[in-house]
Amino acid sequence: MSExxxxxxxxxxxxxxxxxxxxxxxxxxxxxxxxxxxxxxxGRSGAGKTTALKLINRLVEPSEGEVLVERRRTTDWDxxxxxxxxxxxxxxxxxxxxxxxxRNVSLLPRLERWTDQxxxxxxxxxxxLVGLDPGIFLERYPHELSGGQRQRxxxxxxxxxxxxxxxxxxxxxxxxxxxxxxxxxxxxxLQRQLGKxxxxxxxxxxxxxxxxTRIALMEAGELKGLYSPVELAESQEPVAxxxxxxxxxxxxxxxxxxx
Amino acid sequence: MNQxxxxxxxEILEATLEHVWLVGATMLLAMAMGVPxxxxxxxxxxxxxxxxxxxxxxxxxxxxxxxxxxLPIPWLGDRADRLAITALVLYxxxxxxxxxxxxxxxxDPAVREAARGMGLTGRQILFRVELPLSVSTIxxxxxxxxxxxxxxxxxxxxxxxxxxGEFIFRGLAMVNDPLILxxxxxxxxxxxxxxxxxxxxxxxxxxxx
Numbered sequence: 061m062s063e064x065x066x067x068x069x070x071x072x073x074x075x076x077x078x079x080x081x082x083x084x085x086x087x088x089x090x091x092x093x094x095x096x097x098x099x100x101x102x103g104r105s106g107a108g109k110t111t112a113l114k115l116i117n118r119l120v121e122p123s124e125g126e127v128l129v130e131r132r133r134t135t136d137w138d139x140x141x142x143x144x145x146x147x148x149x150x151x152x153x154x155x156x157x158x159x160x161x162x163r164n165v166s167l168l169p170r171l172e173r174w175t176d177q178x179x180x181x182x183x184x185x186x187x188x189l190v191g192l193d194p195g196i197f198l199e200r201y202p203h204e205l206s207g208g209q210r211q212r213x214x215x216x217x218x219x220x221x222x223x224x225x226x227x228x229x230x231x232x233x234x235x236x237x238x239x240x241x242x243x244x245x246x247x248x249x250l251q252r253q254l255g256k257x258x259x260x261x262x263x264x265x266x267x268x269x270x271x272x273t274r275i276a277l278m279e280a281g282e283l284k285g286l287y288s289p290v291e292l293a294e295s296q297e298p299v300a301x302x303x304x305x306x307x308x309x310x311x312x313x314x315x316x317x318x319x
Numbered sequence: 320m321n322q323x324x325x326x327x328x329x330e331i332l333e334a335t336l337e338h339v340w341l342v343g344a345t346m347l348l349a350m351a352m353g354v355p356x357x358x359x360x361x362x363x364x365x366x367x368x369x370x371x372x373x374x375x376x377x378x379x380x381x382x383x384x385x386x387x388x389x390l391p392i393p394w395l396g397d398r399a400d401r402l403a404i405t406a407l408v409l410y411x412x413x414x415x416x417x418x419x420x421x422x423x424x425x426x427d428p429a430v431r432e433a434a435r436g437m438g439l440t441g442r443q444i445l446f447r448v449e450l451p452l453s454v455s456t457i458x459x460x461x462x463x464x465x466x467x468x469x470x471x472x473x474x475x476x477x478x479x480x481x482x483x484g485e486f487i488f489r490g491l492a493m494v495n496d497p498l499i500l501x502x503x504x505x506x507x508x509x510x511x512x513x514x515x516x517x518x519x520x521x522x523x524x525x526x527x528x
Contacts, residue, residue, distance in 0.1 A: 117436055143438030154433025158451050167447075168437055217437070227436075 068092045069225060069257035070099075070116055074125035077111055085111045086281045088125070095224070098251060098258040100272030102265065102303065107278040109261040113227050116259060117146045129225070144168065147218030147256075151230040153210045155202040161187070161213050162198040168221040186216040191246055208239040215247075219254075228260040232267065244270060265303045269293065277303065323497055331486070335505050338482035341472045342509075345404050346465055349411035353464075354457065356412070357419020358445065367420070374416050377409040382474045385409065390478065403472070403480030410471055411464040418460025422453025455525040462517035469510040473502060483509075 070093040077086040086108045093099045101109040114120045115127045118134045127134045134142060155164050165186050166179045174182070184194040190212040202210055211231060218226060232240045232247075248271065251258065262268055268275045269289045277284040277292075277299050284299045292300055324331075356374075360367040380388070385406045390396045395405055426449050434444045450457075476484025486502030489495070 119432075119436060140438050140440055143436060145438075148433065148436035150429060150433055150436070152427075152429035154427070154429040154431075154436075156430060156434070156448060157427070171439070171443070214433075 067095050069095055069130060070259065071128040071131075072112075072115070072125070073128070075112075075115060075122040075127050076124035077108075077115060077120055078123040084281055086115070089283050090125075091276055091283065091286060093257045093259060095257050096255045097273045098260060098271055100268040100275045101259065101261045101278055102263065102268040102272075102275050103278035104263055106280075108281040109263075109278055110229055112278070113229055113259060113261055116225070116227055117143050117148055144172070144221060145223055145225065147220075147223040147226040149214050149218045149226070149228040149231045151233040153202075153214035155210055155213060155217070157202050159201075160198065161192075161200050161202070161205070164202070164213060165217045165220050167217070172221055182220065186219060187213075189219070189250065190216045192216075208235050208243060211235060211243060215250075224256055226254075226256050226258045228258065230261055230263070233262075247271065265306045268303075323501070327498075327501055331483075331501055331505060334481065334483050334485055334502070335509070338469070338472055338484075338506065338509065341400065341403055341407065341475065341480060341482050342465065342468050342513075344400075345407040345411055345468050345472070346461070348404065349408045349415055349464060349468075350461060352408070353412045353415030353460075354419050357416040357457070357460075358423060360416060360420040361423035361449075370416065371413075371420075374409075374413040378413045382406065382410070382471050383477060386475065386478050399475075399479040400481070402478055403475035403482075406475065407468050407472055411468050414460040414463040414467070415457070416460075418463075419453065419457050422456030423449045425456065426452050455521050458517060458521040458524060462514060462521060465513045465517060466510045469506060469513060473506050 072089045072091050075086065075089045076084065078084050089112060091099065101112055103109050111120060115122055115134065116129065118137065118139045121135055129137065129142060129145070156167070159167070162183050166183045169179045169182055183198060187194040187197055192209060192212055197205070197209070197213075202213070205213065215228075215231060218228075232243055235243065244267065251271070260271060262271075269292065272289055275287045275289060275292050277287070279299060285295070285297060287295060287300065293304065295301070356370055360370050377385075386402065389402050389406055395402050430448060430452070431444065434448050439447065472480075472482050473484035473487055476482055476488050483502040483506045486498050490498030490500075490502065
């Protein structure tokens with residue numbers, strides 16, 4: 061199904077998820093993500109992308125099949141240990157409104173009992189990493205930040221305890237297009253720098269092509285195919301064609317200029 | 320006026336202190352019970368109906384009747400202040416439970432989700448995220464409960480629990496307006512003062528300014 065060049069970090073084996081009410085949100089999902097890889101889950105709202113992500117950090121547990129993190133079933137992990145092993149970025153950022161940026165990003169290192177000095181240095185490094193000046197931003201509260209700055213802090217917080225795995229649920233979703241392009245470019249640089257296994261959820265084909273080393277097309281709770289960006293760009297399968305159409309519309313508009 | 324104060328001043332002061340003791344003891348107990356119950360209501364939806372329902376029922380029983388119901392209960396009925404404080408706690412619980420639960424359920428779901436996703440334990444989420452973010456809502460409940468208790472505590476004088484109600488009941492029996500006012504005015508001042516101070520505290524502790 062896939063050919064991860066190196067060590068497999070995350071693996072889905074025929075994983076499915078049903079709500080207690082019986083509705084099936086995911087069925088028969090199999091894929092693997094290696095170190096240094098970015099797998100993009102691409103699909104429309106309700107395709108099950110976020111649920112797939114939550115299976116990895118065990119915010120939900122598979123009702124069928126299994127999900128493995130570092131070759132261990134998520135259900136065999138202590139959920140707290142598993143989640144601290146995984147950075148999690150959500151679209152709304154979920155920053156703690158009563159904490160400064162510094163306390164937000166240093167919460168996990170503190171819980172992991174790093175020394176004050178380590179925590180402080182780490183907070184500064186993290187902000188620089190995501191392109192924010194620590195001198196300006198460490199003491200601010202989330203409500204004093206713009207949407208883009210909040211997203212950056214959210215990413216910094218997820219990276220704080222240096223987890224080998226990063227899950228990102230539409231991390232650039234609520235941004236204006238320019239800020240989005242900027243953060244994406246920085247994210248690409250980060251990706252190369254960090255060498256983590258990353259799973260990123262988006263409904264934006266351009267973003268998927270730009271950031272993914274592989275792209276999983278999802279529809280109605282099923283995996284419709286796994287592609288490299290080049291394969292997705294060339295595939296003749298209807299879903300792939302449909303997603304490309306989203307891009308083509310943009311290109312045509314750009315070529316034709318404003319109407 | 321001066322003559323009245325000269326005659327009753329010490330008595331008024333004593334009754335006020337008694338009143339403060341009744342209210343203070345009540346509030347300590349009500350907070351110690353109400354906040355945990357509010358947390359339970361927020362966390363365990365299936366327990367929310369029975370808990371809120373019971374607190375609601377207690378709230379609807381007329382205070383004199385409640386004192387009457389509690390009187391024959393063995394240990395409770397032995398001492399007037401015990402009886403009074405029990406009744407007052409029953410009244411004070413509802414606003415505290417309700418506001419604690421509202422504060423916690425009002426926390427942005429994205430914040431809770433992020434906290435869970437980053438590997439905080441349930442206890443850490445409660446103490447580091449949910450409670451700090453609910454403090455001002457919980458305090459608002461405590462404030463309402465305190466003002467309510469100061470008022471109702473005047474009625475507990477009917478079972479001999481003391482406090483400012485003594486003057487009111489005596490004044491009523493003797494058709495003596497100054498005596499009624501000697502109980503009513505300090506009680507009103509206490510209520511206003513508590514409301515004011517707790518209001519300031521509530522604003523100071525509001526998490527996001």
